[in-house]
């Protein structure tokens with residue numbers, strides 16, 4: 001007894017000293033469980049985030065450098081992705097510009113998701129007038145034509161920076177997630193374990209934070225990924241139209257210069273194909289993550305699609321029950 | 333099973349020969365021998381069916397029963413090769429001897445060797461299947477008529493008029509007016525939907541019908557009607573039925589031969605009469621001892637302690653040993669072989685070599701369940717009234733769709749140390765009353781009195797205080813615990829919410845004390861478990877422990893055992909009975925099963941369509957029901973004792989018919 005009181009208990013010591021390790025192990029275990037699609041998507045996204053962080057430092061040229069030349073230069077050993085018509089290095093522009101595109105996407109994703117969780121859970125859990133008011137509000141925002149509206153607003157202040165873009169995209173981007181979360185909350189609200197928590201006497205905020213939200217993590221994550229995708233695509237579109245601060249590089253801004261510099265007419269495909277592909281890959285990574293999340297929360301989706309190898313052959317899900325009387329063959 | 337083949341085969345031949353005397357030269361129409369089925373999984377193969385023999389004779393009903401997960405569905409679907417690939421048939425044979433296939437397959441149709449096309453024909457034309465919870469599988473956007481007609485068209489070449497005619501014929505056959513053919517599934521009751529599924533199964537005139545839990549989830553009265561119809565149709569059309577259920581008492585009314593499965597194996601098979609008089613295998617006897625009876629003395633039931641084994645294990649010996657009251661050392665090495673029971677009728681086989689029919693239970697087994705509170709109505713004398721509902725009303729809806737009155741003026745009193753049972757069918761308003769009394773829902777009218785003082789539980793300030801007096805246990809133990817929280821979290825929260833009043837801090841000691849109260853021992857094993865790691869019975873114990881954390885005086889138990897296996901129900905009811913004595917709890921026990929109300933409660937209230945139609949002391953009410961609805965309810969409840977000497981089913985059905993008319997004309 002006395003020794004036990006003097007020395008910290010071994011299990012406790014292990015948990016304190018080892019929590020980063022345990023956390024890492026947890027992350028690894030989760031990673032292993034992820035469907036292939038999600039793994040591919042996450043890998044691509046992480047690459048983009050790394051570029052967003054280190055890209056500006058890695059850029060071989062100053063993206064704003066101009067030379068005296070007046071024709072775009074095709075990809076060559078000095079300029080891997082070619083140059084624009086004033087000699088700016090496309091690769092450097094992309095390495096620099098990815099940061100702002102990714103930031104707009106992620107920050108909008110976070111802000112809009114917080115809004116949708118707040119509105120969705122409040123409407124779904126409280127019900128009644130609160131629900132009707134909030135739902136009406138979300139539906140109004142939902143049917144606003146986002147792109148035209150943004151164009152009209154940004155046209156007043158055409159060269160405002162990404163903060164304005166983020167604010168506007170967040171303000172318009174939350175209702176989709178809020179609707180889904182509201183529906184899920186309403187179905188969870190009447191589940192027995194929520195009633196049971198009320199029965200225990202738990203206050204409403206605890207029920208929302210500890211009972212409802214953890215059960216919606218998948219949905220919240222999906223809504224976040226969807227919002228990031230929407231923010232990236234919309235911000236690229238807006239920049240392409242010149243409705244942003246054109247002195248800050250982003251993937252959309254490169255496309256804007258390509259378009260205004262008549263890249264297509266000049267046959268300078270590298271000017272729009274490389275940044276365009278970057279946007280496409282970024283979008284694809286998010287779509288893949290969303291598909292992956294879907295499969296994760298719905299294992300049937302995973303099982304029913306796959307073939308299974310039993311014994312010597314592959315079996316489709318629709319096949320009759322395999323008959324393999326030879327146990328040795330089965331375990332081969 | 334190879335060592336088993338000799339005595340089993342001999343006995344099976346014997347069955348067949350006695351059968352030949354009755355039904356002519358025909359052998360079994362479906363013959364399963366030594367069937368092994370496994371599910372491949374990363375954690376080892378789940379051997380869900382192990383060396384099962386089963387013979388289905390023409391025009392007979394074979395009843396297959398056993399606890400959830402014992403492999404009943406796997407056996408039935410595997411025998412027609414309907415299971416999806418991680419399932420594998422790893423041994424045995426299945427032969428179908430259908431009249432229509434006789435000339436093409438003179439020796440019988442070998443199901444395990446059959447081609448895809450052969451299997452399709454078998455499943456559509458010869459062996460029809462009514463799936464578990466089939467009634468929920470109707471397509472909600474198609475009219476019933478179209479679904480039946482599609483089914484017929486897929487398997488038979490017929491003109492549109494003929495198909496239509498056949499659909500009418502089928503739907504009339506199962507007792508639904510043809511006008512209802514135009515209805516959508518949601519416009520039909522659960523019982524009607526189940527009948528539609530049966531009609532669809534019969535549409536191709538099969539020789540064998542496999543019914544997997546065809547009436548589970550239906551009320552007893554509807555269940556009885558459907559079973560009667562199935563038996564009548566069987567007599568008229570001459571098909572055979574493989575009837576799967578977890579409810580042995582039901583089989584005693586409908587089956588000719590009973591097959592009891594445990595852990596993937598058949599442990600006993602016998603003509604129904606032989607099981608009615610008690611069965612032989614300890615597991616069968618345990619199942620029979622788990623049903624509260626409607627007649628005879630209010631005896632202490634035995635039940636079956638513990639839980640079924642992991643089907644991945646390949647340990648030798650009898651799988652029932654850890655739960656068996658008769659177990660002895662030799663059981664650990666015994667071969668599981670079905671052998672004829674000495675002195676019993678032909679076709680009565682048991683896998684237990686040690687226990688003979690009628691052998692009394694060892695005294696130690698009876699002592700496990702002490703008769704806590706059973707049949708000892710303390711009366712309301714000297715036991716103070718805690719909670720009363722006076723003229724409670726609840727209306728749902730309103731607006732355009734009109735008002736539905738779920739509860740129409742119900743009054744009831746709950747006294748300390750007494751159990752009041754509220755009995756009724758689904759939709760009668762039982763759960764609504766529980767929710768009103770628990771303060772989970774606002775009532776439309778009436779009063780709730782706690783200690784004689786009127787209280788409004790759903791009001792903000794009152795709710796928590798009220799919860800420290802009145803707690804509720806939910807029906808579904810799989811839904812009432814948050815899957816993301818441990819047992820410790822659930823109990824800790826309940827303790828801490830009420831700690832000011834109870835003076836109990838949410839410490840590990842207190843959590844362990846709660847776990848111990850509900851007999852979750854050793855507590856270390858359960859404290860940090862997640863709900864999915866627990867069995868249904870264990871979860872329900874956690875729910876009860878959570879309710880006890882507030883140290884309430886009233887416990888509202890809404891069907892606390894209806895989602896659990898028969899063998900486990902008794903343990904939970906006994907636990908609640910024990911707690912009521914220990915803490916002098918006032919208990920409202922809500923159930924659809926009047927026999928369990930008789931077993932467990934002091935007073936019974938019978939509820940129908942939002943009203944109490946009859947109330948009285950439990951025993952008196954069950955023995956002398958005066959209201960026609962109560963009589964109907966009792967007549968429809970499966971009760972092994974009623975039919976001990978009669979032909980399956982029929983007696984009850986005649987009683988039922990007479991009463992049904994009275995209730996309908998009311």
Ligand SMILES: Nc1ncnc2c1ncn2[C@@H]1O[C@H](COP(=O)(O)OP(=O)(O)OP(=O)(O)O)[C@@H](O)[C@H]1O
Pocket residue numbers: 371372373378380398399400401402403404405406407418464578643
């Ligand atoms: N796809 C699967 N993979 C692995 N194991 C399975 C699978 N399907 C069923 N099992 C296991 O096989 C065993 C038998 O299941 P089965 O559905 O046949 O039981 P049952 O007797 O019909 O139960 P119930 O009364 O609940 O319907 C169970 O232990 C179950 O966990």
Ligand code: SF4
Pocket residue numbers: 613614615650651652653654656657658659660663666683684685686687
């Ligand atoms: S073999 Fe032993 S453990 Fe199994 S049922 Fe018989 S007595 Fe019980």
Ligand SMILES: [Mg+2]
Pocket residue numbers: 404405406464544
């Ligand atoms: Mg089943």
